[in-house]
Every structure is written in structure tokens, then in C-alpha cells.
Amino acid sequence: MMKKTDSEWKNTLSDDVYRITREKGTEPPGSGQYYLNEASGTYHCACCQAPLFSSNNKYHSGSGWPSFFQPINDNCILEHRDTSHGMVRVEITCRQCDGHLGHVFPDGPQPTGLRYCVNSLSLDFKEE
Secondary structure (H helix, E strand, O other): OOOOOHHHHHHHOOHHHHHHHOOOOOOOOOOOOOOOOOOOEEEEEOOOOOEEEEHHHEEOOOOOOOEEOOOOOOOOEEEEEEOHHHOOEEEEEEOOOOOEEEEEEOOOOOOOOOEEEEOHHHEEEEEO
């Protein structure tokens, strides 16, 4: 796992990316640059550039955030119980740097039935 101090992350990331990925923030729905992106490519972690999601697994959930039915592989994402804001949810983070990505919900399409709901500011898109 990539380890950096808060100071190192603050010097590396923009204020908005730091707030989302390191302080577990959420961007307003519909505001993210990748919400309606339909280009082919790979979505990487904005902090460490680890590949996380393929455009082949992206779909329009109507949630206001980029949504995927599965990550690019089984080893790139960690799940954590999140009881913040009076809710019980499953937070997802980048396995390589522990950057906050968003949450996963059991209301997605087949074949997984999952919706990985991700902040655009947590991602860096590399077009094919």
C-alpha cells in the first residue's frame, strides 16, 4: 500500500481532490466531469493512478455520479462499513493508496447487481 502523510497528499492533490479522496467528501450529484462520459478507456485512482474501472463496466444509473457494475479486477478496491450521516453503507477505497472513491450499493444491473457509485474527483480517465 502506498503511504503518504497528509502534508504530502496536500502538496500533491488539488484542494477538491484532497477533500474527496483523503477527507471522504462527496461531490454534488451531476457535477462530476465523468458522470456522463461515454468515451472508451480506463478510470484510474486520482491519487495513485492505480487502474480501477473499465468504461465497459460503466452505466447510467441516474444517481448523479459515475456508476460501474464491477471494478476492473477483484484486487483494486477495498470495502469498509460506513455509518456516517446516520446511514449504514459500504464505502469503497483504492486498495493501493486508501483513497476514498465512493460507495457500493446492491441496486445495480446484472451481471453483478452492484452499483459502484464513484466521485469523478476520485478518478482520472485514460481514453483508449
